[in-house]
Amino acid sequence: MNSRTIQPPGPSRTRARAIAAAGARDLIGDRVYRLGADILVDENVSWCPPGIRTTQPVNCYVIKGFGGSVLVDTGVRLHETEILAQLDAVLEPGERLAVVLTRTEMECCLNLPAIEARFDVESVWYTGGITVPRTTAEPRRIMVNPGTSQLVEVIDGIKLEFVSPLMRLLPTLWIFDPVSGALLTSDAFTHGSYRRTPDGLGASDGLCKFRWFSEADTRGIAADVESVVRERQVTAIGPGYGEPFIGVAQCATESAALAAAIREVGVQ
């Protein structure tokens, strides 16, 4: 049986309206929702490319299952109110939730206490050496070697692939949902809100955080970015900040463009 035919029951029309009203957007049908809100990206934001001043969404994602859902990252504290309201709309009352943090950095984990206080969070999955601000949820630390991945049943009925990318600063996971084809890429593929052209030019604008690439041999990193997308049927790329990319062709184009930008900036 094709795993793509397994879908959770869709939301009722009333619920769909509530979801839209709260500002949550569907990334892929009623399987993956994008939560969060916009920020102003300017010189007060460390990942802002030179000369840019624009709005940009900061995203976290809900992957819906039958018996519970998975929240990937928790958004910035500035958006706490919006994210709680969006979760209210997307989740069934009393629905169990597992949280996956792509990084233990500030834009990923700081709404965890508020979410734990309001929803039934059974576990928090994360990588890296430091602890996260959780209270009662079970901590599930997972170590994945950079350049490899692991398939994990995060909550009953939802198996996600935890990809450890070579493109990173601190320990990082990209999360792939084999059912929908969504690849959630944390602090990579963040160039979607900047100057874009149809052929993916502008990908280098998403590299500001990775200044170390200019001192490094980046060929392996670029190849890894390309192969992660090529080896999976990626139907959408959902970054932690920036507009997502939708469609198999677009995802392939963007990964080739990002890989090219990474190669170009490095030393070899």
Next chain:
Amino acid sequence: MEDLVETMSTDLPREVAPGVTWMSSCLPFHLADRVIHGHNSTYLVQGDHSSILVDTGNPSSWPIISRTLDELLQGEQLTYVFPSHPELPHTGNLPRLVEKYPEVQVVGDIRDYHLFYPQIVPNLHARVPGDSIDLGGKEFVVVEALIRDLPNTQWGFVREAGVLFTADGFCYMHRPELDDEDPVHLPGECGLTTGELSVPIAVENAAFFTGSALYWARFANDADAVYDRVLHLIDELGVTSVAPTHGNFISNIRDVEPIIRAGHKRAYRYETAQS
């Protein structure tokens, strides 16, 4: 192991240079196959009329940090806090510090903090390398971070004490393995300066930290260039000791620098189970 976070070595806090007090709660750092023990330090610099806290410690260590500040400040308000970069072990207690000291000025590279901690926006004051903060008889100077992970990282220097604060630079694990039966902080270990340690730092412990926390060192074969620049800075400023966030206070920087440099070199192409 988790109770490490509530405790400080009995050797600490201690004054490690004139007006500079070292406090550290050791934290468990989890690897694929074991848990190791590493410093998570916070430094208080006190001048005649003002004080600055360098890094905030991890949120889980707040009770001990708050108590220690009460003892050290003796009823005075904390004037400044300098978070070296926005990661929980360095910045995570900012909201509590602002709650405890409503007038405190958060100084440094404060990009992104308005997104992470909207409640402290009125306390944020941007500073760039070269700026100095007068503490009364002492100045805290903001210095460019020559070794860092996140781009918005800064170092600091107090000339009168000769101390350079290096955040994730010059870090190493002070004990690679900890058995369950061991006391959490071995006597004569967590609270000693590098000049007092009975055994020098092992290159492996420096390589280990560099390879995991400073992941880029695995790809950039630039250790000599980086540490030559650091040595130049040390000469230029007149640095006598180095205060890293994750490692013992370094009182003999000339002896320790080659070890950290060698560790950084070993981290190049470092591939292990730890991410």
